[in-house]
Amino acid sequence: MGLIVMDKFLSEIPALPVTYEQIKTAAKRLNKIVHCTPVLTSTTVNRLTNAEVFFKCENFQRTGSFKFRGAYNALSQLSNTDKQQGVITYSSGNHAQAIALSGKLLDIPTTIVMPENAPEAKLAATRDYGAEVILYDPQNTIREELANKLAQERNLVLVPPYDHPDIIAGQGTVIEELIKQVGQLDLLLVCCGGGGLLSGCAISAKTLSPNCRVIGVEPEQANDATLSFYSKTLHTIHNPDTIADGARTPSLGKLTFPLVLEYVDEMVTVSEAAIRRTMHFLYSRLKIVVEPTGTLAATALLEGIVSAPSKRVGIIISGGNVDIHKLHQFLG
Secondary structure (H helix, E strand, C coil): CEEECHHHHHHCCCCCCCCHHHHHHHHHHHCCCCCCCCEECCHHHHHHHCCEEEEEEHHHCHHHECHHHHHHHHHCCCCHHHHHHCEEEECCCHHHHHHHHHHHHHCCCEEEEEECCCCHHHHHHHHHCCCEEEEECCCCCCHHHHHHHHHHHHCCEECCCCCCHHHHHHHCHHHHHHHHHHCCCCEEEEECCCCHHHHHHHHHHHHHCCCCEEEEEEEHHHCHHHHHHHHCCEEECCCCCCCCHHHCCCCCCCCHHHHHHHHCCEEEEECHHHHHHHHHHHHHHHCCCCCCHHHHHHHHHHCCCCCCCCCEEEEEECECCCCHHHHHHHHC
Protein backbone atom coordinates (compact mmCIF):
# COMPACT_ATOMS: atom_id res chain seq x y z
CA MET A 1 0.00 0.00 0.00
CA GLY A 2 1.55 3.32 -1.03
CA LEU A 3 1.14 6.67 0.69
CA ILE A 4 1.46 10.22 -0.61
CA VAL A 5 1.73 13.03 1.92
CA MET A 6 -1.34 15.24 1.52
CA ASP A 7 0.43 18.63 1.71
CA LYS A 8 2.75 17.76 -1.18
CA PHE A 9 -0.11 16.16 -3.06
CA LEU A 10 -2.43 19.15 -2.75
CA SER A 11 0.28 21.66 -3.64
CA GLU A 12 0.31 20.23 -7.16
CA ILE A 13 -3.34 21.06 -7.94
CA PRO A 14 -5.67 24.04 -7.86
CA ALA A 15 -8.05 24.31 -4.91
CA LEU A 16 -11.51 22.88 -5.59
CA PRO A 17 -10.99 22.20 -9.29
CA VAL A 18 -14.71 21.70 -10.11
CA THR A 19 -17.62 23.97 -9.21
CA TYR A 20 -21.39 23.62 -9.35
CA GLU A 21 -21.44 26.15 -12.20
CA GLN A 22 -19.53 23.62 -14.31
CA ILE A 23 -22.09 20.96 -13.40
CA LYS A 24 -24.97 23.26 -14.39
CA THR A 25 -23.29 23.91 -17.73
CA ALA A 26 -22.73 20.18 -18.21
CA ALA A 27 -26.43 19.53 -17.53
CA LYS A 28 -27.38 21.92 -20.32
CA ARG A 29 -24.85 20.32 -22.66
CA LEU A 30 -26.17 16.83 -21.90
CA ASN A 31 -29.83 17.76 -22.24
CA LYS A 32 -31.52 15.38 -24.71
CA ILE A 33 -28.25 13.43 -25.02
CA VAL A 34 -28.37 11.45 -21.77
CA HIS A 35 -31.42 9.62 -20.46
CA CYS A 36 -33.28 11.19 -17.56
CA THR A 37 -33.06 7.99 -15.54
CA PRO A 38 -35.96 6.79 -13.38
CA VAL A 39 -36.23 6.99 -9.62
CA LEU A 40 -37.60 3.85 -7.96
CA THR A 41 -39.14 3.57 -4.51
CA SER A 42 -40.07 0.57 -2.42
CA THR A 43 -42.47 0.35 0.51
CA THR A 44 -40.52 -2.71 1.68
CA VAL A 45 -37.23 -0.78 1.72
CA ASN A 46 -38.89 2.15 3.50
CA ARG A 47 -40.28 -0.22 6.14
CA LEU A 48 -36.96 -2.03 6.63
CA THR A 49 -34.95 1.17 6.92
CA ASN A 50 -37.57 3.42 8.55
CA ALA A 51 -36.69 6.00 5.91
CA GLU A 52 -38.04 7.40 2.63
CA VAL A 53 -35.62 6.02 0.06
CA PHE A 54 -35.17 7.10 -3.55
CA PHE A 55 -33.11 4.87 -5.87
CA LYS A 56 -31.64 6.87 -8.77
CA CYS A 57 -31.27 4.17 -11.41
CA GLU A 58 -28.28 4.96 -13.60
CA ASN A 59 -28.31 1.32 -14.67
CA PHE A 60 -30.90 2.59 -17.17
CA GLN A 61 -28.53 5.23 -18.53
CA ARG A 62 -27.03 4.90 -22.02
CA THR A 63 -24.26 2.26 -21.93
CA GLY A 64 -25.78 0.99 -18.68
CA SER A 65 -24.07 3.35 -16.24
CA PHE A 66 -23.61 6.96 -15.12
CA LYS A 67 -20.26 7.05 -16.94
CA PHE A 68 -21.86 8.20 -20.20
CA ARG A 69 -22.60 11.60 -18.63
CA GLY A 70 -18.96 12.43 -17.95
CA ALA A 71 -17.60 10.85 -21.11
CA TYR A 72 -19.88 12.76 -23.46
CA ASN A 73 -19.38 15.99 -21.53
CA ALA A 74 -15.60 15.67 -21.90
CA LEU A 75 -15.41 14.52 -25.52
CA SER A 76 -17.91 17.07 -26.80
CA GLN A 77 -15.62 19.90 -25.66
CA LEU A 78 -12.48 18.73 -27.47
CA SER A 79 -11.09 20.87 -30.26
CA ASN A 80 -11.71 19.77 -33.83
CA THR A 81 -8.04 18.80 -34.13
CA ASP A 82 -8.19 16.61 -31.02
CA LYS A 83 -11.41 15.02 -32.22
CA GLN A 84 -9.80 14.08 -35.53
CA GLN A 85 -6.72 12.63 -33.81
CA GLY A 86 -8.78 10.51 -31.45
CA VAL A 87 -8.82 9.73 -27.74
CA ILE A 88 -7.55 6.99 -25.48
CA THR A 89 -8.57 5.93 -22.00
CA TYR A 90 -8.19 3.07 -19.53
CA SER A 91 -11.12 1.38 -17.82
CA SER A 92 -12.42 -1.90 -16.46
CA GLY A 93 -15.55 -1.42 -18.51
CA ASN A 94 -18.13 1.27 -17.80
CA HIS A 95 -16.00 4.28 -18.71
CA ALA A 96 -14.73 2.26 -21.66
CA GLN A 97 -18.24 1.81 -23.03
CA ALA A 98 -19.11 5.44 -22.31
CA ILE A 99 -16.07 6.77 -24.19
CA ALA A 100 -16.66 4.34 -27.05
CA LEU A 101 -20.31 5.37 -27.53
CA SER A 102 -19.53 9.07 -27.07
CA GLY A 103 -16.81 8.75 -29.69
CA LYS A 104 -19.22 7.02 -32.05
CA LEU A 105 -21.83 9.77 -31.62
CA LEU A 106 -19.26 12.54 -32.04
CA ASP A 107 -17.27 10.82 -34.81
CA ILE A 108 -14.12 10.57 -32.67
CA PRO A 109 -11.83 7.51 -32.95
CA THR A 110 -11.48 5.78 -29.57
CA THR A 111 -8.87 3.43 -28.11
CA ILE A 112 -9.50 1.72 -24.79
CA VAL A 113 -6.95 0.01 -22.52
CA MET A 114 -8.83 -2.72 -20.61
CA PRO A 115 -7.73 -5.47 -18.20
CA GLU A 116 -7.80 -9.04 -19.43
CA ASN A 117 -10.19 -9.91 -16.58
CA ALA A 118 -12.73 -7.19 -17.44
CA PRO A 119 -16.32 -8.49 -17.54
CA GLU A 120 -17.00 -10.00 -20.95
CA ALA A 121 -20.20 -8.01 -21.34
CA LYS A 122 -18.27 -4.77 -20.95
CA LEU A 123 -15.55 -5.88 -23.38
CA ALA A 124 -18.10 -6.90 -26.00
CA ALA A 125 -20.10 -3.68 -25.71
CA THR A 126 -17.00 -1.52 -25.94
CA ARG A 127 -15.99 -3.23 -29.17
CA ASP A 128 -19.55 -3.05 -30.49
CA TYR A 129 -19.49 0.72 -30.09
CA GLY A 130 -16.49 0.79 -32.44
CA ALA A 131 -13.55 1.25 -30.10
CA GLU A 132 -10.17 -0.41 -30.49
CA VAL A 133 -9.59 -2.44 -27.32
CA ILE A 134 -6.07 -3.12 -26.06
CA LEU A 135 -5.93 -5.74 -23.31
CA TYR A 136 -3.33 -5.85 -20.53
CA ASP A 137 -2.41 -8.10 -17.61
CA PRO A 138 -3.33 -6.16 -14.44
CA GLN A 139 -0.84 -8.18 -12.40
CA ASN A 140 2.13 -7.02 -14.46
CA THR A 141 1.07 -3.75 -16.10
CA ILE A 142 0.11 -0.36 -14.70
CA ARG A 143 -2.73 0.77 -16.91
CA GLU A 144 -2.06 4.49 -16.56
CA GLU A 145 1.51 4.02 -17.75
CA LEU A 146 0.44 1.93 -20.73
CA ALA A 147 -2.26 4.44 -21.74
CA ASN A 148 0.15 7.37 -21.43
CA LYS A 149 2.74 5.54 -23.54
CA LEU A 150 0.20 4.79 -26.27
CA ALA A 151 -1.15 8.35 -26.17
CA GLN A 152 2.32 9.72 -26.85
CA GLU A 153 3.14 7.17 -29.54
CA ARG A 154 -0.15 7.64 -31.38
CA ASN A 155 -0.70 11.34 -30.66
CA LEU A 156 -4.01 10.65 -28.91
CA VAL A 157 -5.83 12.70 -26.26
CA LEU A 158 -5.95 10.90 -22.91
CA VAL A 159 -9.35 11.14 -21.20
CA PRO A 160 -9.03 9.44 -17.77
CA PRO A 161 -12.00 7.69 -16.18
CA TYR A 162 -12.50 9.99 -13.20
CA ASP A 163 -9.71 12.48 -12.58
CA HIS A 164 -10.75 15.09 -15.14
CA PRO A 165 -12.84 18.23 -14.48
CA ASP A 166 -15.26 17.62 -17.37
CA ILE A 167 -15.74 13.99 -16.31
CA ILE A 168 -16.47 15.05 -12.71
CA ALA A 169 -18.86 17.79 -13.84
CA GLY A 170 -20.75 15.36 -16.06
CA GLN A 171 -21.13 12.86 -13.23
CA GLY A 172 -22.43 15.60 -10.94
CA THR A 173 -25.49 15.95 -13.16
CA VAL A 174 -26.86 12.72 -11.64
CA ILE A 175 -27.80 14.54 -8.43
CA GLU A 176 -28.71 17.76 -10.19
CA GLU A 177 -31.31 15.61 -11.95
CA LEU A 178 -32.35 13.59 -8.89
CA ILE A 179 -33.12 16.64 -6.75
CA LYS A 180 -35.23 18.07 -9.54
CA GLN A 181 -37.17 14.79 -9.55
CA VAL A 182 -37.72 14.25 -5.81
CA GLY A 183 -36.81 17.46 -4.00
CA GLN A 184 -34.57 18.01 -0.98
CA LEU A 185 -32.64 15.12 0.58
CA ASP A 186 -31.38 14.55 4.11
CA LEU A 187 -28.81 11.93 3.10
CA LEU A 188 -27.11 10.84 -0.10
CA LEU A 189 -25.24 7.55 -0.50
CA VAL A 190 -22.86 7.17 -3.45
CA CYS A 191 -20.48 4.39 -4.48
CA CYS A 192 -16.81 5.27 -4.75
CA GLY A 193 -14.09 3.99 -7.06
CA GLY A 194 -11.85 6.82 -8.24
CA GLY A 195 -14.22 9.40 -6.79
CA GLY A 196 -15.53 11.06 -9.97
CA LEU A 197 -19.18 10.22 -9.27
CA LEU A 198 -18.86 10.80 -5.53
CA SER A 199 -17.18 14.20 -5.80
CA GLY A 200 -19.44 15.44 -8.59
CA CYS A 201 -22.59 14.34 -6.80
CA ALA A 202 -21.38 15.77 -3.49
CA ILE A 203 -20.86 19.19 -5.09
CA SER A 204 -24.40 19.13 -6.50
CA ALA A 205 -25.94 17.85 -3.27
CA LYS A 206 -24.27 20.45 -1.06
CA THR A 207 -25.29 23.23 -3.44
CA LEU A 208 -28.90 22.22 -4.10
CA SER A 209 -29.69 20.57 -0.76
CA PRO A 210 -27.31 22.22 1.74
CA ASN A 211 -28.41 20.17 4.76
CA CYS A 212 -27.86 16.87 2.97
CA ARG A 213 -25.16 14.59 4.39
CA VAL A 214 -23.11 12.81 1.73
CA ILE A 215 -21.59 9.39 2.43
CA GLY A 216 -19.30 7.51 0.06
CA VAL A 217 -19.34 3.70 0.03
CA GLU A 218 -16.50 1.33 -0.93
CA PRO A 219 -15.90 -2.42 -0.73
CA GLU A 220 -13.97 -3.45 2.38
CA GLN A 221 -11.36 -5.03 0.11
CA ALA A 222 -10.88 -1.83 -1.90
CA ASN A 223 -10.98 0.78 0.85
CA ASP A 224 -8.29 3.18 -0.37
CA ALA A 225 -10.63 6.19 -0.44
CA THR A 226 -11.90 5.48 3.08
CA LEU A 227 -8.34 5.26 4.39
CA SER A 228 -7.45 8.45 2.52
CA PHE A 229 -10.52 10.30 3.81
CA TYR A 230 -9.87 9.62 7.47
CA SER A 231 -6.08 9.92 7.41
CA LYS A 232 -6.05 12.96 5.08
CA THR A 233 -3.24 11.12 3.28
CA LEU A 234 -3.67 9.52 -0.12
CA HIS A 235 -3.64 5.72 0.04
CA THR A 236 -3.12 3.42 -2.92
CA ILE A 237 -4.21 -0.22 -3.21
CA HIS A 238 -3.17 -1.92 -6.44
CA ASN A 239 -5.53 -4.52 -7.95
CA PRO A 240 -7.89 -4.90 -4.97
CA ASP A 241 -9.66 -8.25 -4.86
CA THR A 242 -13.36 -7.36 -5.02
CA ILE A 243 -16.29 -8.42 -7.18
CA ALA A 244 -17.08 -4.70 -7.52
CA ASP A 245 -14.84 -4.21 -10.58
CA GLY A 246 -15.77 -0.54 -10.89
CA ALA A 247 -14.18 0.06 -7.49
CA ARG A 248 -10.85 -1.57 -8.34
CA THR A 249 -9.26 1.82 -8.97
CA PRO A 250 -5.97 2.10 -7.05
CA SER A 251 -6.69 5.46 -5.43
CA LEU A 252 -8.55 8.73 -5.54
CA GLY A 253 -7.15 11.22 -8.03
CA LYS A 254 -5.40 14.59 -7.79
CA LEU A 255 -8.71 16.30 -8.48
CA THR A 256 -11.15 13.97 -6.74
CA PHE A 257 -9.21 13.66 -3.47
CA PRO A 258 -9.54 17.32 -2.41
CA LEU A 259 -13.15 17.42 -3.63
CA VAL A 260 -14.03 14.39 -1.53
CA LEU A 261 -12.32 15.93 1.49
CA GLU A 262 -14.23 19.18 0.98
CA TYR A 263 -17.74 17.96 0.19
CA VAL A 264 -18.14 14.41 1.59
CA ASP A 265 -19.19 13.93 5.22
CA GLU A 266 -18.34 10.29 5.78
CA MET A 267 -16.93 7.15 4.14
CA VAL A 268 -17.99 3.58 4.94
CA THR A 269 -17.19 0.12 3.59
CA VAL A 270 -19.24 -3.00 2.88
CA SER A 271 -18.30 -6.67 2.66
CA GLU A 272 -18.30 -8.89 -0.42
CA ALA A 273 -21.06 -11.03 1.08
CA ALA A 274 -23.16 -7.94 1.74
CA ILE A 275 -22.72 -6.80 -1.87
CA ARG A 276 -24.05 -10.16 -3.07
CA ARG A 277 -27.02 -10.00 -0.71
CA THR A 278 -27.94 -6.55 -1.98
CA MET A 279 -27.67 -7.65 -5.63
CA HIS A 280 -30.12 -10.43 -4.81
CA PHE A 281 -32.44 -8.09 -2.88
CA LEU A 282 -32.58 -5.47 -5.66
CA TYR A 283 -33.20 -8.19 -8.23
CA SER A 284 -35.97 -9.88 -6.26
CA ARG A 285 -37.71 -6.82 -4.75
CA LEU A 286 -37.10 -3.92 -7.16
CA LYS A 287 -36.82 -6.21 -10.21
CA ILE A 288 -33.63 -4.54 -11.45
CA VAL A 289 -30.30 -6.02 -12.49
CA VAL A 290 -27.46 -4.15 -10.80
CA GLU A 291 -23.75 -4.86 -11.14
CA PRO A 292 -21.76 -5.34 -7.89
CA THR A 293 -20.33 -1.80 -7.87
CA GLY A 294 -23.80 -0.41 -8.49
CA THR A 295 -25.09 -1.93 -5.24
CA LEU A 296 -22.53 -0.34 -2.91
CA ALA A 297 -24.62 2.65 -1.82
CA ALA A 298 -27.75 0.55 -1.31
CA THR A 299 -25.75 -2.06 0.61
CA ALA A 300 -24.65 0.46 3.22
CA LEU A 301 -28.27 1.31 4.01
CA LEU A 302 -29.84 -2.13 3.66
CA GLU A 303 -27.15 -3.78 5.81
CA GLY A 304 -27.56 -1.18 8.57
CA ILE A 305 -24.04 0.21 8.21
CA VAL A 306 -25.70 3.58 7.72
CA SER A 307 -29.03 4.33 9.39
CA ALA A 308 -31.34 7.21 8.57
CA PRO A 309 -34.58 6.96 10.57
CA SER A 310 -37.32 9.26 9.27
CA LYS A 311 -34.93 10.75 6.68
CA ARG A 312 -35.24 11.29 2.94
CA VAL A 313 -32.42 9.24 1.43
CA GLY A 314 -31.02 9.27 -2.09
CA ILE A 315 -29.17 6.18 -3.30
CA ILE A 316 -27.25 6.06 -6.56
CA ILE A 317 -27.54 2.79 -8.46
CA SER A 318 -24.48 3.45 -10.58
CA GLY A 319 -24.70 0.73 -13.22
CA GLY A 320 -26.15 -2.56 -14.41
CA ASN A 321 -23.45 -4.03 -16.63
CA VAL A 322 -23.01 -7.56 -15.35
CA ASP A 323 -22.18 -10.66 -17.38
CA ILE A 324 -25.39 -12.67 -17.75
CA HIS A 325 -23.57 -15.98 -17.41
CA LYS A 326 -22.14 -14.80 -14.05
CA LEU A 327 -25.38 -13.36 -12.74
CA HIS A 328 -26.46 -16.63 -11.12
CA GLN A 329 -23.13 -16.73 -9.25
CA PHE A 330 -23.76 -13.32 -7.76
CA LEU A 331 -27.43 -13.98 -6.98
CA GLY A 332 -27.03 -17.52 -5.71
